[in-house]
Amino acid sequence: MLVEFDSIPEDAKVWIYPSSRKFYANEIDEVEQKVKNFVKTWKTDSENFKASYKILHNRFIVLAADHLTTTLSNKDIDASVAFILELQETYKVALLDKMNVCFKQGKYIQYKELKDFKKLLKNKAITAKTIIFDNLIATKQEFENHWQVAIEDSWYGRFLR
Template identity: 30%
Template sequence: MFVSFDQLPAHARIWIYQANRSLTSEELASVEPALRQFAEEWTSHGRALAASAAFLHHQFLVIGLDEALADASGCSIDSSVRFVRALEQALNITLLEKSQLAFLVDGEVQLVDRRELKTAVAEGRLRPETPYFDNTIAQHQQLGRAWPAPAASTWLARYFAGA
């Protein structure tokens, strides 16, 4: 069953998928019905799931699930990945590729290849306070509190040691 994204409880489980580019307002509007339909129809062992899906910052697909009502099963997670793959094809984007890290620089999402991270820090393009989108967070409440978070307060802290 569909739940408005902003109505998901703080403890709701989330999955974040980062697009390789920013989506246009037109693309976001065109995909909105599919996001709602996915959440409306998503089930686990035949039981409806209280779920939502939304694009945040024009670049991050976030799927949320209130597990207090029903947990996601392996099959339901597989169906969510199939949905993500369908979105990739429909929008001509990648969402499942993980080699790019996202930072908020001058109000814009900027992607940095993992292999270029040390260089970006050494050159001062990324600083300890640069907001980083840690897409491994797993609860809805973390979106407002720690997403994005200063890079040095995340798992990236080791890159700023001594900086």
């Protein structure tokens, strides 16, 4: 069942899918409707299942599921990945590539391959204080408190040495 994101418990499972580009203004409503429809029908075999989503910065798709009241099976996870793959194909974006990095640069959000990110650090084009999006977080609590952090406070900090 689709619920408001704020009503999802802190220990709920979260998946973050960063897009390789911003969704265009003419795409975002359609993307949001597709995500909403997916979440509504994600796990219809359980009345207790609660899930939600957010689309942030026209770039990040965040899915959240209360996996404690209803266990997510491999089939349920596969369904979400199949849906994300479908979005990738439809909009010609990368959403599943975890080897890319998203960070703030002024008012813009950059999406770079890890090797290019390391070069930016080496060349001091970005610093330890640059805000990074840690898309590997796993719970709503982590999402709310540790998704946007300075590079030095994230696992990316190891590239500063």
